[in-house]
Each structure stands twice: as C-alpha cells, then as structure tokens.
Amino acid sequence: METLSxxxxxxGVQGVYKHASxxxxxxxxxxxxxxxxxxxxxxxxxxxxxxxxxxxxxAMTKGGAQAWxxxxxxxxxxxxxxxxxxxxxxxxxxxxxxxxxFYIDATQEPWSEHFKMWTYVAEELPALIGENFAIDMxxxxxxxxxxxxxxxxxxxxxxxxxxxxxxxxxxxxNPTQSDWGRKQFAAYxxxxxxxxxxxxxxxxxxxxxDGPMLIDTxxxxxxxxxxxxxxxxxxxxxxxxxxxxxxxxxxxHSYFFISTFMEDHVNFHAEALWK
Numbered sequence: 375m376e377t378l379s380x381x382x383x384x385x386g387v388q389g390v391y392k393h394a395s396x397x398x399x400x401x402x403x404x405x406x407x408x409x410x411x412x413x414x415x416x417x418x419x420x421x422x423x424x425x426x427x428x429x430x431x432x433a434m435t436k437g438g439a440q441a442w443x444x445x446x447x448x449x450x451x452x453x454x455x456x457x458x459x460x461x462x463x464x465x466x467x468x469x470x471x472x473x474x475x476f477y478i479d480a481t482q483e484p485w486s487e488h489f490k491m492w493t494y495v496a497e498e499l500p501a502l503i504g505e506n507f508a509i510d511m512x513x514x515x516x517x518x519x520x521x522x523x524x525x526x527x528x529x530x531x532x533x534x535x536x537x538x539x540x541x542x543x544x545x546x547x548n549p550t551q552s553d554w555g556r557k558q559f560a561a562y563x564x565x566x567x568x569x570x571x572x573x574x575x576x577x578x579x580x581x582x583x584d585g586p587m588l589i590d591t592x593x594x595x596x597x598x599x600x601x602x603x604x605x606x607x608x609x610x611x612x613x614x615x616x617x618x619x620x621x622x623x624x625x626x627h628s629y630f631f632i633s634t635f636m637e638d639h640v641n642f643h644a645e646a647l648w649k
Contacts, residue, residue, distance in 0.1 A: 375506060378403070384444035385410040388434065393502060397494040398457035399487060404499060405430045406507055407440050407450040418513035418647035419449040419503070420640065423495070423522030423529075426554075427473045430454045433519070438633040439640055446644035449509050453495050455521065457488040470558055476549075477525030478572050480562035489562060492572075496529060515643040519543040519632055520597070521554070523589075527574035531583050539646035541588035541639045543632050544595050548575040548602025575602060578609040587617030588642050590635050592625030 380389040386409040395402040411417050420443065422433045430452045433439070443450050456462075456475030463484040465471035475491035504511040516537045518526035523545020530540035549555020550566075550573045559569045571577070587610070591603050607619045625631040 375502065383407065383440050386412065386440070386444050388440060390430065390434075395457070395494055395498060397490040397498045400457040400459050400462060402457065402494065402499075403430055403454055405434045405450075405452040406503065407434075407443055408507065408509075409444045409447050409449065411447040412449060412508040416508050416510035417447055417449050418515070418644075419451055419509045419511070420643050420647070421451045421453070421495075421514065421516040421518075421526070423453065423477060423516070423518030423525040424455050425518070425520030425522050426455070426469050428455050428522075429473070432629070433632070436629040436633065438636045442637045442640035446640060446648075448640070448644055448647055449507070451499075451503060453499055456491060462488050465561075469554065470561055474521070474558060476521060476555075476558050476562065476572075477528065478559075478562060481568070482562060482564045485562050495525065496533060513538065513647045515539040515541075515647055517541040517543070517639055517643065518545065520601075520627065521546055523547075524549060524555075524572075524574060527583075528572050528577060530585075530587075531574065531577040531581070532571065534584070537585065538649070539586045539588075539643050540583055541642060542590075543635070543639075544591045544597070544601060544627050545574065545589065545606075546601055547606030549573055550576070551605070552600050552602055554597070554600040575606045575609045578606060578613050578615060582610070582613040582615045583617075585616065586642070586646060587615060588639060589617070589619045590622055590631075590639075591620075592622050592627065592631050594624055595627045597627050
C-alpha cells in the first residue's frame with residue numbers, strides 16, 4: 375500500500391492511498407479519514423460509496439463529512455467507483471465502464487477481467503483497511519449517493535450482520551426496472567436471471583435490513599425517473615422496515631444536496647455505531 379497524501383483535517387488525518395488489487399487486477403485508489411481518537415485505539419467506520427463518474431475524491435472533498443465524523447469520533451472510507459487504467463475497458467457513455475462499476479462483479483467480456491467491484495468493496499478493501507488502520511471492523515455502517523446509494527443498500531441487505539446502519543442520498547433503488555441498471559447489468563452480466571440479488575427493492579421485498587435505515591432524495595432531483603424512489607418506499611412500507619424515507623423539498627442530485635444533509639447522516643450512523 376502506497377501513501378499518496380495525508381493532510382491534517384478537523385484534528386484528524388485525511389489520507390489517500392493506492393494499492394495493487396487482486397480483485398480488479400489493477401491499482402486502486404481509496405481515501406480514509408481518521409479522527410483524532412484513532413491515535414488512542416480503533417474507532418468505528420462509515421463507508422461512503424460514490425456515484426456515476428466519481429472517484430474516491432468527490433465525496434472526500436465535497437461531501438463535508440469529515441467535520442461531523444471528527445465530532446462523532448468515527449472514521450470514513452471513500453473507495454473508487456471502478457477499476458481504471460489504460461488496459462481497463464471503457465465506453466463512450468458516462469454511465470458504463472470506468473467510473474460506473476455499479477458495485478457488482480461482471481461476468482461478461484470485456485468487463486469480466488477487471489470489473490469486480492463487489493468483491494473489491496465487500497471483501498478485499500475491508501481486509502486491507504482492517505490490517506492497516508486503527509479501525510474497529512466490528513462496528514461498520516455504510517452510506518452512498520446515487521449508484522453508490524444502490525451499492526450501500528444492496529451490501530447492507532446482502533451482507534447480513536456486517537453493518538449496524540445504512541443510509542443513502544438519492545439512491546438508485548430499482549435498477550432492474552431502470553435505464554440506470556438494465557443497461558449496465560446487461561453489459562456486465564448478460565443473463566437477466568443474475569440481476570435480482572443486486573436490486574435494493576427486491577432485497578427489501580425479500581426481508582430488508584436488520585437495523586435502522588435513512589434515505590434522503592430531493593423533490594427536484596433531475597434523475598427522479600431513474601431512481602425508483604416510489605417503488606422502494608412502497609417496499610419499505612410493505613416490509614415494515616425500520617427507518618426514515620425523507621423527500622427534501624427543492625433539492626436536486628448534486629453535492630450541494632449531499633453536503634446539506636451530511637450532518638444528519640453521520641449523526642444517524644454514529645448513534646448506531648457507538649451503541
């Protein structure tokens with residue numbers, strides 16, 4: 375693991391690191407914020423999964439999470455959204471290929487060699503984090519935005535017992551019924567029978583999440599028709615899922631929206647992580 379940068383931030387340290395990933399077969403970059411308390415021993419961690427076109431850097435620099443994480447004494451992890459590099463396949467569209475890994479493991483060529491983002495985020499990166507940082511891997515929560523909200527919800531529901539809480543900002547909730555999902559799943563997987571385990575609405579209908587959930591979506595989100603918000607809200611209600619689904623009047627899909635409600639989300643997770 376190579377340290378690319380470390381900066382003092384809100385009494386803690388915001389670092390950016392690179393390592394050779396066996397899951398993707400590429401170098402992968404990720405960011406970790408450690409609060410001051412990490413100098414005295416392991417602290418809980420909140421994962422932030424980013425959306426389409428993003429890298430580790432977007433949420434790290436624009437989300438405003440460090441101030442609230444420092445106040446609560448919890449770490450933050452910001453993974454990249456896909457493998458990258460000259461030998462990694464790509465597409466001219468912004469929503470396929472590099473920057474659009476969708477937190478799944480591709481099985482179809484040309485994507486299958488490198489696009490193993492489920493294995494990377496769910497298995498390889500947590501092992502690396504646990505070995506190299508003062509983080510208590512028994513106290514994890516997860517959040518994300520848009521495509522990353524899809525990843526956060528599906529991982530929380532599929533990886534039973536790992537996360538104490540889950541939240542999302544304008545998540546893609548029903549990708550099997552959306553162009554933000556069907557296009558990518560068809561390219562990465564082909565056979566539609568593989569798609570269900572990575573659809574948050576279907577996972578909610580199949581049992582949901584054993585813990586608190588918080589969803590925020592703006593009423594002026596320019597991608598509303600692609601998110602499946604109403605379908606997921608109905609599934610939460612039918613499953614009697616513990617949580618809050620909030621529609622924020624006048625907000626869109628941007629980081630201005632995310633940073634506005636980041637304090638709520640960090641505090642929500644801190645309550646679960648410090649129990």
